[in-house]
Amino acid sequence: MRRKVIFRGTALPLALLLPQLAVTAVFFLWPAGVAVYQSVLQQDAWGLRTEFVGLRNFADVLADPGWRDAAWNTAVFSTAVAALAMGTALALAVQADKSIRGARAYRTLLIWPYAVAPAVAAVLWLFIFHPSIGLVGRALNSAGIPWDTRLDGDQAMALVILAAAWKQVSYNFIFFLAGLQAIPKSVLEAAAIDGARPVRRFWTVVFPLLSPTTFFLLVVNLVYAFFDTFGTIHALTGGGPGNATETLIYRAYVEGVQNTNLGSAAAQSVILMLLVVALTMVQFRFIERRVHY
Amino acid sequence: MLRRNLAACAFAAVAGLMPFWNGTARAQGGQPVELQFWHGLAQPLGGQLEGVVAAFNESQNRYRIVPTYRGSYSETMVAAIAAFRANSAPHLVQMFEVGTGTMMAAGRAVKPTHELLSEAGVNVDFGDYLPAVRGYFQTNDGRQMSMPFNSSTAVMYWNKDAFRRAGLDPEKPPATWKELEETARKLKAGGAACAFTNSWPGWIQVEQMSAIHDQPIASLGNGFGGFNAELRVNNPFMVRHMDNLIAWQKEGLYRYGGRDAAADALFPNGECAIAMLSAGARSRVTREAKFPWGTAMLPYYDDVPGAPRNSIIGGASLWSLNKGPQGGRSAEEWRGLAEFFRFVSQTDVATKWHMDTGYVPLTRAAYEKAKAAGYYKENPGADVPIEQLLRGGEMTENTRGIRLGGYVEIRNIIQEEMEKAFQGQGTGQQAMAAITARGNQVLRNFERQQR
Numbered sequence: 001m002r003r004k005v006i007f008r009g010t011a012l013p014l015a016l017l018l019p020q021l022a023v024t025a026v027f028f029l030w031p032a033g034v035a036v037y038q039s040v041l042q043q044d045a046w047g048l049r050t051e052f053v054g055l056r057n058f059a060d061v062l063a064d065p066g067w068r069d070a071a072w073n074t075a076v077f078s079t080a081v082a083a084l085a086m087g088t089a090l091a092l093a094v095q096a097d098k099s100i101r102g103a104r105a106y107r108t109l110l111i112w113p114y115a116v117a118p119a120v121a122a123v124l125w126l127f128i129f130h131p132s133i134g135l136v137g138r139a140l141n142s143a144g145i146p147w148d149t150r151l152d153g154d155q156a157m158a159l160v161i162l163a164a165a166w167k168q169v170s171y172n173f174i175f176f177l178a179g180l181q182a183i184p185k186s187v188l189e190a191a192a193i194d195g196a197r198p199v200r201r202f203w204t205v206v207f208p209l210l211s212p213t214t215f216f217l218l219v220v221n222l223v224y225a226f227f228d229t230f231g232t233i234h235a236l237t238g239g240g241p242g243n244a245t246e247t248l249i250y251r252a253y254v255e256g257v258q259n260t261n262l263g264s265a266a267a268q269s270v271i272l273m274l275l276v277v278a279l280t281m282v283q284f285r286f287i288e289r290r291v292h293y
Numbered sequence: 294m295l296r297r298n299l300a301a302c303a304f305a306a307v308a309g310l311m312p313f314w315n316g317t318a319r320a321q322g323g324q325p326v327e328l329q330f331w332h333g334l335a336q337p338l339g340g341q342l343e344g345v346v347a348a349f350n351e352s353q354n355r356y357r358i359v360p361t362y363r364g365s366y367s368e369t370m371v372a373a374i375a376a377f378r379a380n381s382a383p384h385l386v387q388m389f390e391v392g393t394g395t396m397m398a399a400g401r402a403v404k405p406t407h408e409l410l411s412e413a414g415v416n417v418d419f420g421d422y423l424p425a426v427r428g429y430f431q432t433n434d435g436r437q438m439s440m441p442f443n444s445s446t447a448v449m450y451w452n453k454d455a456f457r458r459a460g461l462d463p464e465k466p467p468a469t470w471k472e473l474e475e476t477a478r479k480l481k482a483g484g485a486a487c488a489f490t491n492s493w494p495g496w497i498q499v500e501q502m503s504a505i506h507d508q509p510i511a512s513l514g515n516g517f518g519g520f521n522a523e524l525r526v527n528n529p530f531m532v533r534h535m536d537n538l539i540a541w542q543k544e545g546l547y548r549y550g551g552r553d554a555a556a557d558a559l560f561p562n563g564e565c566a567i568a569m570l571s572a573g574a575r576s577r578v579t580r581e582a583k584f585p586w587g588t589a590m591l592p593y594y595d596d597v598p599g600a601p602r603n604s605i606i607g608g609a610s611l612w613s614l615n616k617g618p619q620g621g622r623s624a625e626e627w628r629g630l631a632e633f634f635r636f637v638s639q640t641d642v643a644t645k646w647h648m649d650t651g652y653v654p655l656t657r658a659a660y661e662k663a664k665a666a667g668y669y670k671e672n673p674g675a676d677v678p679i680e681q682l683l684r685g686g687e688m689t690e691n692t693r694g695i696r697l698g699g700y701v702e703i704r705n706i707i708q709e710e711m712e713k714a715f716q717g718q719g720t721g722q723q724a725m726a727a728i729t730a731r732g733n734q735v736l737r738n739f740e741r742q743q744r
Contacts, residue, residue, distance in 0.1 A: 046402040150712075
């Protein structure tokens, strides 16, 4: 099916690529290069005294129990966010795909949260679940259920997962809905004629046909949970209580920006970068094989 | 041809994203020299600070100081450090006391106040400054490194209505922890949602309590003696106090209100009957509280010998910064800062600042002036912070303050470990041991960076 488009000469294709390459170089290659360089240095906050320390920053980070706790938090957080955001989005997409009255309005409403900035979304959730000023938070407390995200690590984790997942449901919803609409009606009708009930039709026909979408979203959601949830965590819990909601990206921020230990923060970022590269490679190598395109 | 245009476009786009800001200011054609001043005070205090700056700008026409709010204290500090690395630091930055150790070790990034003043030929009489205030920002041999500006200390606010409702004498706040414990039980029995809380958990429950009871935070005189100091918070006194707080929290007497100033809101909204807050919270409480309240000194344990002594300060001081690693300030710019320092040290200005904000008067002259103006008669309790700072005679090496590098990080560690203890994850002893272990690592890192 693929047709190759051949350009004459090299000037035009290069010129067309240039903006993208420039953006990649300025916003990815350059900062990533600086991070790698910083990660082998030890420097005071003001950048006045610099010393080459080899891999000691990496050794220190990996030996730090606090960093390992953050790694565990990240695993729990990312898995939960991806599962919750994708599960909810799929359920909603299946419902919105039905021909019901006002389906368009529902769809529009479901897409809205995506337009809300992470920090704003977090503040929204804070106003709902804050133990003393939040609507639900107060109700829970007055109903005798002790709710305090400032002191209960598990509750705080649940809250950031909820807020981060909510933000991502819309995005997943759009893709699932598009995926559902791309499934030929004839296949479903054939299955129906063969006597398959809706639930069976979903698991044996729809879900496998959706697997490319699901796979794509899994990668996107994990990367989202790793990197883009900083604003949510920052506004909701600040990594606390204790270090209960501190993920790897948040820890790198605290180390680099708040504590101005650039060497250690750079080492953490490099490790994080390698982790995500590895994760993506594993996903494409092993999971993609089982995906029906 | 096309490629060149695209490259130019890409370059222009990138350049447009990076705001160029020329921080150098020069007097040109009679224009005043512009000096950038970054501060970390939110409203209403920020507006009051900007009022002081406006008064300075009006008082002369050679210099114009431009104040900019840069977020919280720690955000302001980080922004100034980043700007310095990018060769565009502000002339003046307001830095909280926690950052003092880091600033003192900043070498040529900072222009020490004593140097700034003597080069400009401006004289400020630091002898009249309160020892607890000036000492915090001096080197060990008594040279002034930064300009004291807004100093606070922690005091106890109590809600007189809540005391009345619980059948307590509304004019008699608890003075010791023992009395506070009994008062808190009665308040709880009387229906108070929360008997007592505090903001700045590390500053109030660890640093202030250590000073008041003459206990060390760190060796070498809380770090005044050098970079190789080690934390000493894992001592019987701190362990006892932490265990008490944990027990009171379990009993429902003590409410942990969150990090930094998060608990400030719990007092004026009437939720907590007693709150230990910064003296600088006075203007907010005055504005928001719809009930009669008072301020008293922080409670102490009367069985600790020598207690109570003076509390230590919080708040911030003003640091003059070089433009970047290569220096880059003119003598005229430094002169303008020296003139501003002289301005804020004037008794009139310092007295007004103290009376407007609730920060402590920085000099004895300002204290006397406020007294003579009848300020403390009209505002009973407004002299509590300064009395508490002057209490107990000569300061000891445990009550001078804290001079530890990387202390911003250590204070966060203290808050984190306190939160873990309040979650029921350990005893006071374990919390203090964890603070010591993690904090010492920060101190060693900092020491290594100074080589």
